[in-house]
Amino acid sequence: DTAVSQTPKYLVTQMGNDKSIKCEQNLGHDTMYWYKQDSKKFLKIMFSYNNKELIINETVPNRFSPKSPDKAHLNLHINSLELGDSAVYFCASSQEIGGGRTDTQYFGPGTRLTVL
Amino acid sequence: QQQVKQSPQSLIVQKGGISIINCAYENTAFDYFPWYQQFPGKGPALLIAIRPDVSEKKEGRFTISFNKSAKQFSLHIMDSQPGDSATYFCAASKVGNEKLTFGTGTRLTIIP
Secondary structure, eight states: OOSEEEEOSEEEEOTTOOEEEEEEEOSOOSEEEEEEEOTTOOEEEEEEEETTEEEEEOSOOTTEEEEEEETTEEEEEEOSOOGGGOEEEEEEEEOEEETTEEOOOEEOOOEEEEEO | OOSEEEEOSEEEEETTSOEEEEEEEOOTTEEEEEEEEEOTTSOOEEEEEEOTTOSEEEETTEEEEEETTTTEEEEEESSOOGGGOEEEEEEEEETTEEEEEEOOOEEEEEEO
16 A cells, blocks of 8 residues: 555666656645655755646756656656766655645655666 | 755764754745654655744654744654654745755664
């Protein structure tokens, strides 16, 4: 009964490759996010989607492209992987509660990406 | 630009003691201040949150103290237990913007 799931849990790949991370939530939420956690544990938002529409796009290289086929899924595709992309990537979701607010963000278990 | 500053970076507390983690923010438009708990190999999970209309919120052993004029808020864990050993993140966001800005995290270790 995982609320927010991500696949794969671990991803090891060579520089220059293209890879995707998948995220699914079964909470019925309409907002989903991608966060990056670096080696120092610093958490930073990358993207936010609301009902399949891009809401937040932080200063992330164009090599990163989120795709939301429906409001329960938000995948992250990364082109031309670089060493600095090595990190743990977290997907999260939340529900709008009106007044421009969203409720608690629920995080997935994370995907540890290692670029060699 | 670090909009939410968190201290200390790491903290060791004896079992039964009080753990205190502090955060300070810069953006006065922030109006939602959650604390997240993260265990190794897991995603962050909401622990407790506060809005600036109250100065304190308590849930079990966990209390947030909020000082709007000083732009500071802190997490107090009473009767700290070994199971509380984790990394704690404060965060902040503002109305109309789902973006959470996180602090740098505090690694808490509770020793017997």
